[in-house]
Amino acid sequence: MKQFEANFDGLVGPTHNYAGLSFGNVASYSNAAQASNPKAAAKQGLQKAKALADLGMIQGMLAPQERPDLYTLRRIGFSGTDAEVLQKASQQAPALLNACCSASSMWTANAATVSPSADTRDGKVHFTPANLVDKLHRSIEPITTGNILKATFNNERYFKHHQHLPEHASFGDEGAANHTRLCADYGQAGVELFVYGQSATNPNAPKPAKYPARQTLEASQAIARLHQLEDESCVFIQQNPDVIDQGVFHNDVISVGNQNVLFYHEQAFIDTETKFAEIRNKMNTEVHFIKVATEQVSIDDAVRSYLFNTQIITLPNGEMAIVAPTNCQENPAVFAYLNELVTLGTPIKQVHYFDVKQSMQNGGGPACLRLRVAMNEQEIAAVNQHTLMNDALFNRLNLWVDKHYRDTLTVADLADPQLIIESRTALDELTQILKLGSVYQFQK
Structure with missing residues (x-):
């Protein structure tokens, strides 16, 4: 049976903006308060996804989340009509409003960690949504992320969905942005490389001094257990704290892998040679370690x-x-x-x-925009087919963006009650296009 790696890209949401919410992400901070273009951002993402499909890749799309997140704003004490909740939040706690309007779910490399059936003991594809506890604007995503993943990979015979890890800093989990799978072929058992920033339970372990280490060893180990991975299928390697302090907030800003290739900067990791030797010992094929020197x-x-x-x-x-x-x-x-x-x-x-400059200005490149899912033919057939990119879906989504998205959005616009109506109308139509059912709070 043939095996493939599919890429599922995040659709950029209607509230795409530059509020500078991500401490440790240089691009996010440096472009704070600029006006964004949600329509251009969504179209740039769609163009990249369609181009990969045209190259012969299996390409899917994951829906954005409901924003502004009035459910969270009400949980933290803002009451009244939708418009009143927005007004009160913008006056009393604008930073909280900004967090509840973020379109950060577009970066689906942080949506979840995925282990293919070739690696897992039960022979299913496993998904664990990232809890993203380090950043408020992302910590409100996991439940809806899980709903969207279940609506996309919606066959229990082939797919196993886990709850996100406990919402505590000890289990800080940022998803596939800190996870790479190496293998000879997508359908063969591989080695899953879990990259972490610090050990939460070892106060003497190395950790960055300036910026937070968002992924913990404990979170990575928990996911390996949940996904039923054998010890010989896992390597845990620590990211260099010094590069985290230079703006490398996720591993996918300093290394990326595919099949038997690991492309990395020489400063990416701690104890590099020992861990690379472990990878070689656990792999059944030659591994190409492509090092980029600082010079x-x-x-x-x-x-x-x-x-x-x-x-x-x-x-x-x-x-x-x-x-x-x-x-x-x-x-x-x-x-x-x-x-x-x-x-x-x-x-x-x-x-x-x-x-993809609209995304780049907020700190997310091509790899941030996609979640990789290795699957065989039967598993691909079991995916919600309405989410897979083709000419018809590309055209329909572009028309949808033209209909619902603004050309310009500033941080001040996030308090506009009309933005709620625009966003909900767009997402309600999108659930029909992608056949997602009721995955959003406002649909409950």
Whole structure:
């Protein structure tokens, strides 16, 4: 049975804005208070997704979440009509309103951790939504994320859905942004590489000094247990605290893997050689460790261009390609490196550039926008087929965006009661397009 890796991209929501909510994310902070373009952001994401489908990849879409999140605002004491809740929040606690309007669910690399059936003892694809406890605006996502995942991967014979981990800093979990699977082939048992920022239960363990380490070892270990992974299928490796303090808030800002390739910056990890030896011992095939030296690309250039927040995909012809933001073309050191990379004889033979600047300005590149799910033919057939990208869905979603999204949105606009109506109307129609059922709070 053939095996594939599908990419499920997050649809950018109607409230896409630049409120600068993510401490430790350099791009998010540096672009705070700029006006955003939700319509352009959604169309950029759709264009990238459609281009991958046109390359022969299996490409799906995951719905955005309901924003403004009036349910959370009411939980924390704001009352009255919807318009009154927005008005009171904007006057009394604007930072909380901003958090409850974030469109951050677009970055589905943080939606969940996924283990394919080839790795799990029960032979099912396992999903655990990330709890995202480190950031308020993301910590309100997991329940709806779980609902959307269940509506997308909606066959219990093939898919196992777990509740997100306990909402405590000891189990800080940021999803697939800190998880990479290495394998000879998508359908063969592989090695799941769990990258963590610190051990929550060891006060003497290394940790960053300036920015938070969002993923804990304890969370990664818990997910491995939930997903029924054997010890020989897991490697736990710590991210270098020094690079976290330089703006590398997730592992996918400093390394990315695909099949038997791990593409990484030389400063990415602690105890690199020992852990790489463990990977080699647990793999049944040659592993290509492609190291980018600091003298080739600095940490600053890597963060600004998102060289490692790229997708590495295996095309139908067997060649690997990098899907990169156009920011990589605009950075001389990074562009020169990528031009050289495709000549070095590694499995990576091509680079495809896409404009996702609306996302990049908020701190998310191509890899942030997608959740990878390795599946066989039967599992793909069991997916909600209305969520899979094709010409008809692409055209319909573009028309949907044109109908419902604004061209400009400022932080001040988040208090506009009309935004609630626009967002709910858009999401109500989207649930019908993608056949999602009642996944949102306002539909209860």
